[in-house]
Amino acid sequence: MKRLTVELEIICIGNELLIGKVLNTNAYWLGGQATNLGVDVKRVTVVQDIVFEIAQVILEVLARKPQFIITTGGLGPTFDDKTLQGIAKALNRNSEVNPKALEMVKEKYIQYAIAKKRPVGELTSAQIKMATLPEKTEPVKNPIGTAPSIRVDIDGTVLFALPGVPSEMEAIFTQSIAPIVKQTVGDVVFCEKSIFVSEIMESTLAPLIDKVMNDNPGIYIKSHPKGEENKPHIEIHLTLRAQSKNQPSEKILKALNELINLIQQTQKNLH
Amino acid sequence: MKRLTVELEIICIGNELLIGKVLNTNAYWLGGQATNLGVDVKRVTVVQDIVFEIAQVILEVLARKPQFIITTGGLGPTFDDKTLQGIAKALNRNSEVNPKALEMVKEKYIQYAIAKKRPVGELTSAQIKMATLPEKTEPVKNPIGTAPSIRVDIDGTVLFALPGVPSEMEAIFTQSIAPIVKQTVGDVVFCEKSIFVSEIMESTLAPLIDKVMNDNPGIYIKSHPKGEENKPHIEIHLTLRAQSKNQPSEKILKALNELINLIQQTQKNLH
Numbered sequence: 240m241k242r243l244t245v246e247l248e249i250i251c252i253g254n255e256l257l258i259g260k261v262l263n264t265n266a267y268w269l270g271g272q273a274t275n276l277g278v279d280v281k282r283v284t285v286v287q288d289i290v291f292e293i294a295q296v297i298l299e300v301l302a303r304k305p306q307f308i309i310t311t312g313g314l315g316p317t318f319d320d321k322t323l324q325g326i327a328k329a330l331n332r333n334s335e336v337n338p339k340a341l342e343m344v345k346e347k348y349i350q351y352a353i354a355k356k357r358p359v360g361e362l363t364s365a366q367i368k369m370a371t372l373p374e375k376t377e378p379v380k381n382p383i384g385t386a387p388s389i390r391v392d393i394d395g396t397v398l399f400a401l402p403g404v405p406s407e408m409e410a411i412f413t414q415s416i417a418p419i420v421k422q423t424v425g426d427v428v429f430c431e432k433s434i435f436v437s438e439i440m441e442s443t444l445a446p447l448i449d450k451v452m453n454d455n456p457g458i459y460i461k462s463h464p465k466g467e468e469n470k471p472h473i474e475i476h477l478t479l480r481a482q483s484k485n486q487p488s489e490k491i492l493k494a495l496n497e498l499i500n501l502i503q504q505t506q507k508n509l510h
Numbered sequence: 511m512k513r514l515t516v517e518l519e520i521i522c523i524g525n526e527l528l529i530g531k532v533l534n535t536n537a538y539w540l541g542g543q544a545t546n547l548g549v550d551v552k553r554v555t556v557v558q559d560i561v562f563e564i565a566q567v568i569l570e571v572l573a574r575k576p577q578f579i580i581t582t583g584g585l586g587p588t589f590d591d592k593t594l595q596g597i598a599k600a601l602n603r604n605s606e607v608n609p610k611a612l613e614m615v616k617e618k619y620i621q622y623a624i625a626k627k628r629p630v631g632e633l634t635s636a637q638i639k640m641a642t643l644p645e646k647t648e649p650v651k652n653p654i655g656t657a658p659s660i661r662v663d664i665d666g667t668v669l670f671a672l673p674g675v676p677s678e679m680e681a682i683f684t685q686s687i688a689p690i691v692k693q694t695v696g697d698v699v700f701c702e703k704s705i706f707v708s709e710i711m712e713s714t715l716a717p718l719i720d721k722v723m724n725d726n727p728g729i730y731i732k733s734h735p736k737g738e739e740n741k742p743h744i745e746i747h748l749t750l751r752a753q754s755k756n757q758p759s760e761k762i763l764k765a766l767n768e769l770i771n772l773i774q775q776t777q778k779n780l781h
Binding site: 404440 | 524525526527528529530531532533534535537538539540541542543544545546551552553554555556557558559563567570586587588589590618621622625634635636637639640654655656675700711712713714715716717719720723730731732733734735738740747749
């Protein structure tokens with residue numbers, strides 16, 4: 240039986256995301272994709288390139304038993320790429336050169352050598368590192384870059400470790416992960432609608448939003464102030480995650496209409 | 511005595527950050543500011559607008575005993591603003607209208623009414639909500655928006671709850687938090703240098719980076735591939751956090767020179 244809510248947690252690995260060097264567009268992109276597939280994205284955790292810390296976060300997330308975990312970053316050939324070691328430590332597994340992953344890495348370097356008309360050399364230890372996976376994990380093809388992605392199944396949770404380079408991460412997610420996620424989610428869709436309201440303060444909108452949420456169970460309404468309370472320009476965002484047979488689009492539209500009516504009455508009273 | 515490493519964890523509260531609606535520029539900005547103040551930013555956790563989840567994350571972070579926690583988001587007047595309730599739940603404290611916070615909120619609405627030449631009304635319950643704080647917390651003035659920020663001291667950790675609107679968050683951090691953080695950090699500075707390397711694969715750079723890190727204890731070197739392994743364009747980023755009497759800038763320059771020499775030798779060998 241398919242559960243109604245499929246949960247995902249995202250773990251982003253990399254000091255550069257914590258020191259204000261790189262904006263975390265990966266979490267943003269993955270969150271959007273997963274949400275549109277009907278997934279409930281529960282948390283994003285950003286953690287340093289420290290094996291112990293990566294392992295800790297993985298164990299904490301596993302304890303919350305989401306159906307999916309996606310990690311980004313830390314799969315490359317350099318010493319600061321520590322995600323595979325972090326996964327091995329979390330799961331208390333040894334790491335070993337995975338023959339299938341090694342084949343993937345080898346194939347890439349043969350292609351590179353041919354493209355550069357250079358002899359094909361032996362793989363270096365830095366290159367073999369990318370194929371050194373925790374035991375009982377499955378490499379997933381990286382159609383763009385060199386480092387394979389990996390899949391690990393742990394007690395009902397599927398963990399995918401993706402590279403941090405956005406183009407590689409996005410290609411692997413789209414090709415290899417989205418279809419698996421969608422199959423798990425089944426017939427659940429995510430619907431959203433926004434309206435923008437000016438000249439009414441957010442605190443004045445608050446009781447109207449409360450009323451519409453009470454009248455429309457399941458619908459979540461968030462206000463996003465874009466201006467200031469004094470010069471208000473507010474986006475009101477309605478969302479609903481539901482099975483499509485339950486007509487979520489129609490439900491959102493009904494709630495939106497009720498909200499628009501309440502706002503218009505309030506505007507009349509203000510003038 | 512001042513500890514050498516002052517740790518910060520950032521908690522960002524808001525569904526919009528998880529569903530791919532809003533890019534988390536707040537964590538990026540705060541991470542950069544804190545790092546430049548000499549702070550070690552350990553984690554960013556992004557969590558949904560659910561009181562129980564907010565409380566859980568706060569308790570988890572408190573257990574790791576960072577000197578500072580900064581939360582962003584969830585301080586406004588609408589029902590989806592749940593940070594204050596989350597803090598109250600985590601600390602098992604009642605909430606009450608805080609007279610100082612109420613004064614701050616009142617003052618804002620008086621200013622708004624005067625600007626609009628409208629009569630000053632009584633505060634609504636949505637407006638009073640912004641001044642309803644967990645017991646034994648201190649409101650911090652918001653120079654731009656309406657919702658006060660708050661400060662809570664818990665067993666050696668100082669938690670600041672900031673609004674999610676970037677301009678408000680930035681103003682409060684700069685005015686009220688940065689000076690406190692800097693005082694705690696003391697004479698520790700963060701130094702960084704970058705070089706860009708083309709035409710050498712990241713896997714070829716890996717052993718050079720290992721050598722420079724071994725020769726220069728304390729220096730952290732990360733490679734950031736910008737192209738592909740096959741058409742490499744790589745930023746190599748050296749960082750060091752140290753007391754200024756230990757001359758971190760000089761140490762970084764020494765390591766950088768060693769790295770540049772190693773790269774030049776490798777380039778010669780490739781041609």
